[in-house]
Amino acid sequence: MPITFRKSFRILPGVRINLNRRSWSVTFGSKNGPRYTRSSTGRDTYSADLPGPFGYRTTRRRRGGR
Known part of the structure; x- marks a missing residue:
C-alpha cells in the first residue's frame, strides 16, 4: 500500500x-x-456543488505549468 501525504x-x-x-x-x-x-x-x-448529490467540475491545463 503506497503512503500518501495531503495537508490543507x-x-x-x-x-x-x-x-x-x-x-x-x-x-x-x-x-x-x-x-x-x-x-x-x-x-x-x-467546481461547484449543485442541489442534491450532484456537482460540477471542469479542469483546464495552463501553459507554463510543471
Missing part, C-alpha cells in the same frame, strides 16, 4: 493552501459554493 491550511476566510507530495495549490471559494483552484502543476479547476 486555511490562510484567510475562503482561501486555502493545499500541499501534497508532488505539488501545491491555492483554492478560492467556500466549502459549499463555487470554487476555483490553481495548481503548481498547471491546472485550473472550477
Whole structure:
C-alpha cells in the first residue's frame, strides 16, 4: 500500500493552501459554493456543488505549468 501525504491550511476566510507530495495549490471559494483552484502543476479547476448529490467540475491545463 503506497503512503500518501495531503495537508490543507486555511490562510484567510475562503482561501486555502493545499500541499501534497508532488505539488501545491491555492483554492478560492467556500466549502459549499463555487470554487476555483490553481495548481503548481498547471491546472485550473472550477467546481461547484449543485442541489442534491450532484456537482460540477471542469479542469483546464495552463501553459507554463510543471
